[in-house]
Amino acid sequence: MSNSASAVNTIAILTSGGDAPGMNAAVRACARTAWARGVNVKGIMRGYSGLLKEEIFEMEKKFTTNIISRGGTTLYTARCLEFKKPEVQEEAAEILRKHGIDGLIVIGGDGSFRGAQAMSRQGINTVALPGTIDLDIGCTEYTIGFDTAVNTALDAIDKIRDTSASHERCSIIEVMGRDAGYIALWCGIASGAEEIIIPERYDGNRPKLLLSLIEGVMETHGKGKRHHLIINAEGIGHSHSMAKDIENATGIETRATILGHVQRGGSPTARDRVYASYMSALAVDLLCAGATNRVVGYRNGQYIDYDIEEALSMHKDVDEYEYQISRMLGRSIYTL
Numbered sequence: 001m002s003n004s005a006s007a008v009n010t011i012a013i014l015t016s017g018g019d020a021p022g023m024n025a026a027v028r029a030c031a032r033t034a035w036a037r038g039v040n041v042k043g044i045m046r047g048y049s050g051l052l053k054e055e056i057f058e059m060e061k062k063f064t065t066n067i068i069s070r071g072g073t074t075l076y077t078a079r080c081l082e083f084k085k086p087e088v089q090e091e092a093a094e095i096l097r098k099h100g101i102d103g104l105i106v107i108g109g110d111g112s113f114r115g116a117q118a119m120s121r122q123g124i125n126t127v128a129l130p131g132t133i134d135l136d137i138g139c140t141e142y143t144i145g146f147d148t149a150v151n152t153a154l155d156a157i158d159k160i161r162d163t164s165a166s167h168e169r170c171s172i173i174e175v176m177g178r179d180a181g182y183i184a185l186w187c188g189i190a191s192g193a194e195e196i197i198i199p200e201r202y203d204g205n206r207p208k209l210l211l212s213l214i215e216g217v218m219e220t221h222g223k224g225k226r227h228h229l230i231i232n233a234e235g236i237g238h239s240h241s242m243a244k245d246i247e248n249a250t251g252i253e254t255r256a257t258i259l260g261h262v263q264r265g266g267s268p269t270a271r272d273r274v275y276a277s278y279m280s281a282l283a284v285d286l287l288c289a290g291a292t293n294r295v296v297g298y299r300n301g302q303y304i305d306y307d308i309e310e311a312l313s314m315h316k317d318v319d320e321y322e323y324q325i326s327r328m329l330g331r332s333i334y335t336l
Contacts, residue, residue, distance in 0.1 A: 006037050006038060006039050006287075006288040007125070007287070007288060007289060007290035008039060008102045008103035008125055008287050008288060008290075009039065009040060009100070009102055010039065010040040010041070010042060010099075010100050010101050010102060010103065011030070011034050011039055011040070011041055011042070011101065011102075011103035011104065011105060011284065011287055012041075012042040012043065012044050012056065012096065012099070012101045012103070012104050012105070013027055013030050013031065013041065013042075013043055013044065013059075013075065013104075013105045013107070014043075014044035014047050014048070014050070014051060014075060014104070014105075014106055014107070015027070015047060015073040015075045015076070015077045015107045015108060015131065016047035016048055016077055016078075016080075016106060016107070016108035016109075016111070016112035016115065017047070017077060017079070017108040017109045017111055017112045017131075017132065018077070018108075018109065018132060018133070018264065019071075019072045019073050019077050019145075019264055020131045020132055020133050020143070020144050020145025020146075020148075020149070020264065021071045021072075021133075021144075021145045021148035021149065021264070021265070021266055021267070021268035021269075021272055022131070022144040022145050022147075022148065022268040022272035022273060022275075022276040023072070023073040023075075023107055023131050023144060023145070023276070024067040024068060024070050024071075024072070024073060024074055024268075025067075025068045025144075025268060025272065025273040025276040025277055025280075026107050026129055026131065026144055026276040026277070026279070026280045027043075027064070027067065027073070027074065027075060027107070027280075028064040028067055028068050028277070028280075029276065029277040029278075029280035029281050029284075030105050030280040030281075030283060030284055031059055031061075031063070031064050032064060033280065033281040033284040033285070034284050035061065037284065037285075037288050039103070039284070039287075039288065040058075040100075041058075041059040042056055042057060042058055042059055042099065042101060043056070043057050043059045043063065043075055044056050044075065045057070045075055045076050046075075046076045046077065046078040047075075047076075047077050047078045047079075047080060047108070047112075048078075048080035048083040048092065048112075048115050049078040049079070049080040049083075050076070050078065051092050051095060051096070052080070052082075052083070052088065052091065052092055052095070054095055054099075056095075056099050056101075068268075068273055068277075069267050069268070069273075070267065071148070071264075071265045071266045071267055071268060072264075072265060073107075077108075080115075083115050083118070084114075086118075089115075089118040089119070089121075089122060090122060092118075092119065092122070093119060093122030093123060093124055096119070096124050097124075101124070102124065102125060103124070103125045103126070103127075103287040104116070104119055104124050104125070104126045104127075105126075105127055105128075105129065105280070105283050105284070105287070106119075106126065106127075106128045106129070107128070107129045107131040107144070108128070108129075108131050108132070109130070109131065109132040109134070109136070109137065109143075110136075110137055110312060112128065112131075113128045113137075113295060113308055113311065113312055114312065116128040116293075116295075116308060117293060117308040117309065117312070120292045120293035120308065121293075124292075125287055125290070125291070125292040126292055126293060126294075127283040127284075127286050127287055127291065127292070127294045127295070127296065127305075128283075128294070128295045128296070128308060129144065129276075129279055129280060129283055129295075129296050130142075130143040130144060130279075130295065130296070130297060131143065131144040131145060131276075132144070132145060132146070133145040133146050133148070133149035133176060133177075133183065133263060133264060134146070134176070134177050134178045134180045134182065134183070135177075135180060135182040135183070136177070136178060136179065136180035136182070136316070137297075137311070137316075138311070138313075138314030138315045138316040139295055139297045139299075139306050139310070139311035139314045140295075140297030140298050140299060141297075141298055141299050141300075142275055142297075142298040144272060144275065144276045144279070145264075145268070145272060146182065146183070146272075147268075147269045147271045147272045147275075148266060148267075148268045148269045148272045149176065149183055149263040149264065150183055150186045150187060150190070151269055152262060152263050152265075152266050153173075153175045153176075153183060153187050153259055153263050154186075154187050154190050154191060156173075156257075156259055156262070157173050157187055157191045157193075157229075157231070158191060160173055160257055161191065161227070161229055164227045164228075164229065164255070165226070165227040167227075167253065168226035168227055168252075168253070169227055169228075169252070169253045169254060169255055170217050170227070170228040170229075170230070170243075170246055170247075170250070170252050170253070170254040170255075171227070171228070171229055171230065171254070171255050171256075171257065172230045172232055172239045172242055172243050172246075172254065172255070172256040172257070173187075173229070173230070173231055173232065173239075173256075173257050173258075173259065174232045174233070174234060174237070174239040174256065174257070174258040174259065175187055175231060175232070175233060175234065175259055175263065176234050176259070176260070176261075176263045176264075177233050177234050177235060178234060178235060179199055179235040180199065180200075180233075180235065181196075181197075181198025181199050181200050181201070181233040181235065181318060182318070183233070183263070184196055184197065184198050184231050184232065184233035184234075185198055185318060185322065185323075185326060187231050188231040188326060188330060189322075189325070189326055189329060189330075191229065191231065192229070192329070192330070193229040193230065193231045193330055194216060194220055194228050194229055194230065194330055195213060195216055195228075195229070195230040195231070195330065196230075196231045196326055196330060197209070197230065197231070197232045197233060197236050198233045198235070198236070198318065199233055199235035199236060200317055200318045201318070201323070202236060206238070210242065210245050210246070210249075213230065213242065213246055214245075214246055214249045214250060216228070217246060217250050217252060217254075218250055221250070221252060228252075230242075239256040239257075239258060240256045240258075242256065243255060243256035275298065278303055279296045279297075279298065279303055280296075282296050282303050282305065283296050286305060291305070293307055293308045293309070294306065294307065294308065295307075295308050295311040297311070
């Protein structure tokens with residue numbers, strides 16, 4: 001591709017919201033693609049908060065050296081609730097113009113997308129990339145960081161299962177995902193869990209859920225299986241109280257483990273590095289072609305882009321076939 005036909009002269013890159021493994025691979029690919037297209041690159045530290053404080057620097061090529069394998073984000077990240085205000089958005093756009101920035105790449109979740117949409121409305125060509133471990137963005141089948149988070153959680157679950165079997169326990173392991181159950185679903189299938197509890201298939205009836213869990217533990221115990229693994233999604237929560245109730249009802253020792261933020265860290269998997277790189281290169285090429293207000297996604301084996309408004313209006317649910325397989329392979333996933 002020619003280096004002389006770009007519609008933008010200087011792009012800036014920021015990471016916003018929760019960090020996700022693979023964000024650094026995305027930053028690296030954005031910068032290196034831009035340089036290859038003859039476009040200048042600046043970095044913005046600490047997301048929208050750093051933008052308002054003008055934490056903006058000229059990115060040098062050495063900044064992208066040896067970051068592809070690092071977890072977290074070298075640009076750091078922060079929440080910025082004040083960015084929802086129109087006057088603050090206007091201020092941010094003026095800061096970008098002041099620094100000669102006419103293209104912006106935002107890496108984050110749906111909240112970050114809304115900030116990107118605001119910058120586009122202020123006349124800054126903006127493209128967003130889905131960076132979240134939760135896989136809860138409707139327009140895409142893949143989000144940067146999900147694969148690593150699942151593998152990190154799975155490694156811990158396998159270890160917990162070993163000790164659970166040794167002590168003939170029931171173990172409840174709570175994984176992240178905010179209000180989405182994708183991490184729990186994947187970890188449950190991959191670990192061979194007896195039970196998987198996800199928000200998408202739960203109606204909030206806790207007594208009914210507990211009764212079903214207790215019956216499940218007693219059923220597998222009665223068939224001679226001396227340990228029982230339950231994967232619980234963060235959107236359900238209450239893992240420690242569930243464990244106490246199950247132990248009181250069954251007499252079987254039950255422990256709860258909340259894996260927490262360990263799932264956000266660590267060196268990204270090959271998939272997260274490669275997909276993040278491809279999506280980032282596409283984001284830069286969209287800016288170079290004059291596009292704005294776009295979100296890059298991955299669907300049906302292809303890297304594609306959507307209007308941000310369209311992307312934010314899209315919703316997703318757990319794939320029904322995947323759900324049915326999970327019920328067949330484990331004891332059940334609850335539809336309560």
